[in-house]
Amino acid sequence: MILEPRNPKYQWGQKVKTLIDLYNDGSYPDFPDEALLVGLGTTGEIVQVGTHTDTNTPIYLIEFTERLVVGCLEEEISPLE
Template sequence: MMDLREPKFPWGLEVKATVDLYNDGSLPDIPEDMLLVVAGGPGEIVQVGHHSEANIPIYMVDFGVCVLGCLEEEIEPMRSAAPQEAAVA
C-alpha cells in the first residue's frame, strides 16, 4: 500500500491561478479549449481530493465563474497586501 501524498494547500485558502486555465472537456456546456480563468484570477479552494493512480492532490477551486479541478502547480496562495504604514499626524 502506498502512502497518500499530503496536500500542500487547505480547504478555504484563497488562491490565484498561476496559468491560464482552459476547458479540457470537463465542462460539457462550454466549448472545449475555451479560456475560463486567466493567470492571476482569484479563487478559493472549496474541496481537496486525491487522484489515486497518480498519488496527487486535486483541488476544487471556485473561481466565481466556475469550479475547476486544479493541480498544485496551477494555483498558489493569494499574497496579502503589505500592511499600510500608519499615517504620521
C-alpha cells in the same frame, strides 16, 4: 508500482490565484473544448481537496469569482498573500 499519497500543500477555505490560464479539457460540456475557463491571476477559494487516484497527487476544487468550480493541481495555483 504503487505511489504513496502526497500530502496537500493547501487547505479547504484557502484563497488562491492561478499561475496559468486554465482551459476546458472536456470536463465542461457547456463550454467548447479548449475554451478558456479561468485566466492567469484569477482568484478563487478552495472548496474541496481530493486525491487523483492514478497518481496519488492532490487535486483542489476551486470556486473562482466567476462562480465556476475547476479542479486544479498544486503547480497551477499559489496562495494569495
